Amino acid sequence: MSEHKAAPMVDEVSDFEVLEMAVRELAIEKGLFSAEDHRRWTEYVHTLGPLPAARLVAKAWLDPAYKELAIKDGVKASLEVGVDWINDMPTHFGTPSDYCNLRVLADTPKLKHVVVCTLCSCYPRPILGQSPEWYRTPNYRRRLVRWPRQVLGEFGLQLEPDVEIRVADSNQKTRYIVMPVRPEGTDGWSEEQLAEIVTRDCLIGVAVPKPGVKANAKRPVHPAVHPVQHDHDH
């Protein structure tokens, strides 16, 4: 008789998910926010995406005065693409972001920015939505600061040695987006056309915009060398 166990209904719940639930329930119990606040907040967060940031970049490419504003005051520039870092919170309490300082890092032909948060996964959510999973992995966070060229190479971005790569480690209250250089072959394009090629990956800095490329490249996923064995796998 073979030993048989039913397949699990859900994937394993991680320690961090358990921790989040515990902290959330404590916070509700202590009156920091209500369960209803939490529901509204979660729904709000899931409506966010990278489109406003793409529009900000496209607008800046077309309007030098707006570009200057974006570099000087990212929060103010965000208003013009419909993002209010200070006042748009769905619960009428606190702010829409954990912190409200946005810096727009302008690339030049000789300077390429790329963003990481080595300490956790700080991300400019009001203007970029939820971070991709790879952005939160220890692999990306540990390696980007130390071997940026190798990591960018894995994303398909090879840069000449004379281009300065500047890694922005988002370790405190500033959130960053990258304003890439406007690519060749986009003369006469409208703001809408330009925004379409400013993908989320371009805004994090692991890709550069190219005419015709409107989606993020797939990240290769390699099988683990020593995969974790669960007793329900056999």
Next chain:
Amino acid sequence: MSKAQHDRTHHAKKATGVGDPQCFKGEAGAARFKVGDRVRIRDMPDIFYTRCQIYTRGAVGTVTELVYESPAAEDEAWDNTDKPEWFYSVVFLQKELWPEYPDLYANDTLESEFSERWLEPA
């Protein structure tokens, strides 16, 4: 005996309609460093909580911007918000952080933020 009352939402209330770190503007006093200053990241003990990366400790960089005023993360984590500090964006050469960084890419840099307590003149 009644329980001690502590308003756990005072921070969020202060930031409502203003933003954080904007809500601490003007509370840090005079800044010790200015743009262009060479600074060294101090290697202080960090008990319980810090946001000052180990890999920057002892490294020398250049202040590129005075970004905002805020309580240091090490204080704010414990709800001590009465002594905001200036925060600085500091740029390092990668070679300064990682001695084995290839010479071919000697121009590569890294930028991050530090509260004033973590900096000393270099």
